[in-house]
Amino acid sequence: MQVRVRFAPSPTGFLHLGSARTALFNWLFARNSGGKFLLRIEDTDKVRSEKRFLDEIVEDLKWLGIDWDEEIVFQSQRFDIYRAKAQALIDAGLAYREGEAYIFKMEKGRVIEIDDMIHGKISVNTDEIKDQVMIKSDGSPAYNFCCVVDDIHLGITHIIRGDDHISNTPKQVLFYEAFGATPPRFGHMPLIMGADGAKLSKRHGGVSVEEYKSEGFLPEAMVNYLMLLGWYPGEEREIFTLEEAVKIYNVKGMSDVQAKFDIQKLKWMNGEYIVKRDVKRLLPLVKGILQARGFDLSGVDDGYISKLIEMYKVRMKTLAEFAALADCFFKDDYEVEEKGAKKHLDNESNKANLMIFAGELASLEEFKHEKIEAVCREIAEKRSLKAGDIIHPTRIAISGKTFGAGLFEMMEVLGKEKVIARMTRAAT
Numbered sequence: 217m218q219v220r221v222r223f224a225p226s227p228t229g230f231l232h233l234g235s236a237r238t239a240l241f242n243w244l245f246a247r248n249s250g251g252k253f254l255l256r257i258e259d260t261d262k263v264r265s266e267k268r269f270l271d272e273i274v275e276d277l278k279w280l281g282i283d284w285d286e287e288i289v290f291q292s293q294r295f296d297i298y299r300a301k302a303q304a305l306i307d308a309g310l311a312y313r314e315g316e317a318y319i320f321k322m323e324k325g326r327v328i329e330i331d332d333m334i335h336g337k338i339s340v341n342t343d344e345i346k347d348q349v350m351i352k353s354d355g356s357p358a359y360n361f362c363c364v365v366d367d368i369h370l371g372i373t374h375i376i377r378g379d380d381h382i383s384n385t386p387k388q389v390l391f392y393e394a395f396g397a398t399p400p401r402f403g404h405m406p407l408i409m410g411a412d413g414a415k416l417s418k419r420h421g422g423v424s425v426e427e428y429k430s431e432g433f434l435p436e437a438m439v440n441y442l443m444l445l446g447w448y449p450g451e452e453r454e455i456f457t458l459e460e461a462v463k464i465y466n467v468k469g470m471s472d473v474q475a476k477f478d479i480q481k482l483k484w485m486n487g488e489y490i491v492k493r494d495v496k497r498l499l500p501l502v503k504g505i506l507q508a509r510g511f512d513l514s515g516v517d518d519g520y521i522s523k524l525i526e527m528y529k530v531r532m533k534t535l536a537e538f539a540a541l542a543d544c545f546f547k548d549d550y551e552v553e554e555k556g557a558k559k560h561l562d563n564e565s566n567k568a569n570l571m572i573f574a575g576e577l578a579s580l581e582e583f584k585h586e587k588i589e590a591v592c593r594e595i596a597e598k599r600s601l602k603a604g605d606i607i608h609p610t611r612i613a614i615s616g617k618t619f620g621a622g623l624f625e626m627m628e629v630l631g632k633e634k635v636i637a638r639m640t641r642a643a644t
């Protein structure tokens with residue numbers, strides 16, 4: 217039997233991490249077994265469904281590397297079918313009308329057993345379930361009903377989704393029965409929680425894929441992180457490409473306990489992928505991030521930005537961090553650390569040393585980092601200073617920061633004129 221799975225988002229909001237994870241596991245399941253992964257848009261709520269959300273969801277999936285087979289199915293185009301299917305259940309004596317609404321009669325005293333791929337046996341007594349609306353009085357179908365109509369139509373064999381759907385599953389199983397169809401295998405994943413154990417929300421560092429994209433997380437890192445949220449690959453290694461995950465994916469490795477979202481770990485992972493990615497491929501992303509943050513890049517050449525990315529690659533966990541770390545290379549009104557400035561620049565001897573260093577640099581012909589460093593060390597030696605006595609004030613003078621890439625490289629990239637101007641400004 218060929219595996220057929222689907223991802224069924226509602227375009228009523230942006231793709232959030234939990235949904236992206238659901239899509240990912242269904243996709244891994246399909247690709248691992250040579251099956252099909254379908255995309256169905258659950259846009260039955262015409263008021264809340266919006267084109268911009270749909271576009272964003274589609275774009276985010278592609279960005280993550282999740283592709284789908286066959287044509288996208290839109291529930292909004294299938295209302296006639298749902299009504300006909302609901303009518304068929306009325307004709308079979310399993311449902312009734314109440315005004316415009318079509319309602320499914322719940323049989324009492326039945327025990328519905330679900331053999332969940334992740335949780336094992338789940339059983340529910342139908343006494344706990346009310347009659348189910350199939351078509352609402354406004355003519356739109358109810359989720360549990362149209363979901364089953366479509367899953368049967370699409371030949372879906374397995375459904376992996378969040379635990380929040382567990383209570384829907386017995387209702388859906390009853391619709392399969394009513395249509396004389398075999399239900400798919402269900403697997404419900406425990407939801408993603410924040411580090412504090414509360415449901416994942418904005419304060420844990422953002423919930424939509426979009427937010428992570430614009431912070432400069434790389435898609436490889438996002439999918440790698442998401443796949444480890446609730447799945448154990450069977451080995452301690454943590455860095456996996458999608459291709460590698462496809463090969464070893466097994467639903468048996470899915471966890472039945474809640475996964476904790478850990479932004480620090482995601483950042484760490486992103487840093488690993490940034491270091492690995494070559495500068496050429498980082499360049500357009502970094503430029504996008506800088507522009508989105510209001511940096512004026514007109515007249516700034518790619519070679520200059522590339523050089524900076526090379527210097528800062530190991531220091532940034534997200535591309536947005538680059539914008540904060542390297543702002544002094546793009547503007548003169550860069551952020552200045554107040555404490556650092558007070559410590560290193562608010563004293564006469566440091567200011568004097570800065571002026572001496574700036575003076576020596578003025579006559580330096582080749583403004584290369586080795587030469588700049590030699591000048592710095594020479595002054596330190598002559599004046600019985602530690603190199604740090606010159607380095608720290610210089611760093612804060614030219615960049616506003618107490619940390620960053622190697623100081624002499626930074627000076628070389630900034631160029632003589634800017635460096636001397638900033639040192640002089642800081643010393644006077």
Ligand code: GLU
Nearest residue numbers: 224225226258363377381
């Ligand atoms: N539209 C539903 C959701 O986004 C789909 C649930 C399902 O996979 O059946 O939660």
